Amino acid sequence: MQDRRKFLKRFLFSATTTAFGAVLLQGCGNNEQPAEKPAEAPKTGEPATVPEQQGSAIIDSSEMTQEDFDKRKNLGYVEKTPMEDNRCDNCALYLKPEGDSKYGGCQLLRGPISPGGYCPYWAAKQG
Structure with a gap:
């Protein structure tokens, strides 16, 4: 039971951290202005x-x-x-x-x- 709780806590923490990191990295995208209007x-x-x-x-x-x-x-x-x-x-x-x-x-x-x-x-x- 204890191992299951630890696993779930670690899994949820990892998933949340990964999702937030992906959003932050998306904000670091290419800053070039588009060639077209x-x-x-x-x-x-x-x-x-x-x-x-x-x-x-x-x-x-x-x-x-x-x-x-x-x-x-x-x-x-x-x-x-x-x-x-x-x-x-x-x-x-x-x-x-x-x-x-x-x-x-x-x-x-x-x-x-x-x-x-x-x-x-x-x-x-x-x-």
């Missing part, structure tokens, strides 16, 4: 010219591809957090806004990120 951006409630910090480069949602919008949806990003204590602006993955912009960025997602937003990959800031 990106697809028309669906309405997300954000202005199309809101800047986002992506590393040291600034992009806006008009430069996002349909794949970028799909990734945001698949990762569960929402502009208004359902949990008051877990907001994008207090997440370890959040990139602070540049200049006078009210939108920041994210290490997992492309495009403008609302400081009051949320996704299931929220992680507390260290220190």
Whole structure:
């Protein structure tokens, strides 16, 4: 019985760690801009010219591809957090806004990120 519990705990831990690692690696994909004009951006409630910090480069949602919008949806990003204590602006993955912009960025997602937003990959800031 004891061995079965250990096995299940290790299996669940490994599966969770592998899934989270895959998501993080997916965010480290190719950062080259597409050669063709990106697809028309669906309405997300954000202005199309809101800047986002992506590393040291600034992009806006008009430069996002349909794949970028799909990734945001698949990762569960929402502009208004359902949990008051877990907001994008207090997440370890959040990139602070540049200049006078009210939108920041994210290490997992492309495009403008609302400081009051949320996704299931929220992680507390260290220190």
